[in-house]
Amino acid sequence: MIPALIVSLAFFLLPMAKLVWLSFAKQHGISYWYILTKPMYLSSLWSTFWLSAVVTLASLIIATIVGLFLTRHDFKGKSILVAMLSFPLVFPGVVIGFFVIMLAGRQGLLAELGLALTGERWTLAYSISGLFIGYLYFSIPRVVLTVMGAAEKLDNNLIEAGRSLGANRWQLLRDVTIPALTPGLISSGSICFATSMGAFGTAFTLATNLNVLPMTIYTEFTLNANFAMAAALSLILGFITWVCLTIARRQGGSSLGMGG
Amino acid sequence: MKKGVFFYLQLAFTLLICAFLIVPVFMSITAGLTNNYFVGIKSGLTFRWVEQVWGMYSNTIWLTMKIALVTTLVNLCVGVPCAYYLARSRSKLSAFLDECLTLPIAIPGMAIALGLISVYGGITEFRMSWSFILVGHVIFTLPFMVKSVLAVLQSINFRVLEEGAASLGASFWQRFFHVIVPNCKTGIVSGILMTLTLSAGEFNLTWMLHTPLTKTLPVGLADSYASMRLEVSSAYTLIFLGMILPLLIAAQFLNRRPKRSA
Numbered sequence: 001m002i003p004a005l006i007v008s009l010a011f012f013l014l015p016m017a018k019l020v021w022l023s024f025a026k027q028h029g030i031s032y033w034y035i036l037t038k039p040m041y042l043s044s045l046w047s048t049f050w051l052s053a054v055v056t057l058a059s060l061i062i063a064t065i066v067g068l069f070l071t072r073h074d075f076k077g078k079s080i081l082v083a084m085l086s087f088p089l090v091f092p093g094v095v096i097g098f099f100v101i102m103l104a105g106r107q108g109l110l111a112e113l114g115l116a117l118t119g120e121r122w123t124l125a126y127s128i129s130g131l132f133i134g135y136l137y138f139s140i141p142r143v144v145l146t147v148m149g150a151a152e153k154l155d156n157n158l159i160e161a162g163r164s165l166g167a168n169r170w171q172l173l174r175d176v177t178i179p180a181l182t183p184g185l186i187s188s189g190s191i192c193f194a195t196s197m198g199a200f201g202t203a204f205t206l207a208t209n210l211n212v213l214p215m216t217i218y219t220e221f222t223l224n225a226n227f228a229m230a231a232a233l234s235l236i237l238g239f240i241t242w243v244c245l246t247i248a249r250r251q252g253g254s255s256l257g258m259g260g
Numbered sequence: 261m262k263k264g265v266f267f268y269l270q271l272a273f274t275l276l277i278c279a280f281l282i283v284p285v286f287m288s289i290t291a292g293l294t295n296n297y298f299v300g301i302k303s304g305l306t307f308r309w310v311e312q313v314w315g316m317y318s319n320t321i322w323l324t325m326k327i328a329l330v331t332t333l334v335n336l337c338v339g340v341p342c343a344y345y346l347a348r349s350r351s352k353l354s355a356f357l358d359e360c361l362t363l364p365i366a367i368p369g370m371a372i373a374l375g376l377i378s379v380y381g382g383i384t385e386f387r388m389s390w391s392f393i394l395v396g397h398v399i400f401t402l403p404f405m406v407k408s409v410l411a412v413l414q415s416i417n418f419r420v421l422e423e424g425a426a427s428l429g430a431s432f433w434q435r436f437f438h439v440i441v442p443n444c445k446t447g448i449v450s451g452i453l454m455t456l457t458l459s460a461g462e463f464n465l466t467w468m469l470h471t472p473l474t475k476t477l478p479v480g481l482a483d484s485y486a487s488m489r490l491e492v493s494s495a496y497t498l499i500f501l502g503m504i505l506p507l508l509i510a511a512q513f514l515n516r517r518p519k520r521s522a
Contacts, residue, residue: 008360083512084282200463217374
């Protein structure tokens with residue numbers, strides 16, 4: 001364990017401590033004050049927050065439908081479907097960004113579709129909706145797998161009991177299934193939210209002029225050479241994602257946080 | 261259950277979602293192999309773009325493999341003993357270490373990269389070499405290795421096994437290498453696969469840490485997306501997928517095999 005301790009201390013804790021120190025060193029943490037007062041940083045924080053929240057909600061809904069379906073029914077080719085749903089889990093953010101360009105870029109599938117239907121090319125890739133598509137892409141597999149795991153443990157007797165008491169499909173879903181899935185949904189939802197907040201690769205490929213938090217940090221660091229501000233922003237980001245993952249761990253979720 | 265209209269609605273929805281995830285993969289594979297993507301597949305298939313990518317970026321591919329392998333090696337040497345220690349001891353120190361090792365999963369790669377640059381960026385030789393990226397990758401992947409070995413260790417009763425071996429006169433190292441390591445082989449193998457895939461695809465950290473001379477594959481990918489024509493980017497993506505898909509399939513295979521009962 002000594003080597004692990006050394007590695008962790010030297011290359012993780014020390015850099016983090018330095019980052020904290022740096023963010024406060026310049027005029028007693030004026031960066032934090034700027035973040036709270038300057039609209040540029042505040043809007044970046046808010047837009048990232050809202051985008052991640054909407055992505056989380058959408059992927060939770062989609063994943064619940066897909067996950068429940070896949071656990072309840074058995075059919076030919078199901079294992080291939082499940083494999084297809086889980087592969088994108090490890091694609092790096094840049095590649096996902098490229099996939100969004102493939103789907104909704106200037107020469108993408110959606111553009112062709114738009115050309116055929118209405119005569120104009122639909123391009124979403126380089127706007128906030130492109131980011132939304134990309135974030136959905138890496139969120140869905142994660143949540144689907146968690147929902148499937150939770151749904152497999154679901155007690156079928158409860159559903160039978162509910163049905164024998166005369167509950168219809170929606171009542172069963174609302175009163176039996178969803179409450180049973182809630183811990184899994186909360187944990188995978190918060191992991192999904194954390195990953196979306198910190199997704200740099202996807203944003204880097206798509207958002208040349210979009211103001212999401214990882215991009216703001218990157219521009220602060222490279223173009224403006226404002227190390228204190230970059231440090232402060234990334235610490236705030238790190239704090240938010242850490243809180244999310246702590247919530248996830250409380251709910252007994254595994255930490256599948258990665259990528260983006 | 262009767263297969264009613266809901267079944268088919270849900271099936272259609274599931275297929276739609278799968279298509280959303282898989283269609284872009286196939287699109288980029290075909291685009292990487294067609295002569296001219298504007299014209300479409302009828303312009304003919306070619307390996308021209310793949311060769312061009314190989315000519316331009318083959319060094320990034322080798323570097324990525326090197327870093328992934330060395331990261332795995334470091335993770336094995338550091339992570340497995342660490343997991344063993346964490347499984348054995350219940351002290352405050354081990355709880356602290358556990359927390360420290362889990363944190364890099366939660367902290368975005370950019371923050372870790374900024375921290376590393378701020379502390380070690382001044383040491384030019386270190387900053388310029390590929391070991392700078394290696395350090396980032398180790399920090400980022402170590403938790404996954406430790407967790408996967410730890411999960412196996414916690415599911416087997418390794419203390420009993422160890423005591424048995426000790427009563428037969430096995431020394432600590434004999435016990436470690438002949439009892440502990442073989443017993444958590446599945447955890448180690450899945451940790452290795454995880455480390456390789458994560459390290460090969462790592463971008464967030466690497467983009468901040470790389471120098472023009474130490475570009476890894478994902479960095480090269482970002483570069484080609486920004487400046488190359490679509491066919492080249494696709495061919496490059498194709499090579500990347502070719503690299504990580506075997507790892508993914510191996511991991512799937514490993515997971516599907518029935519786990520030994522605890």
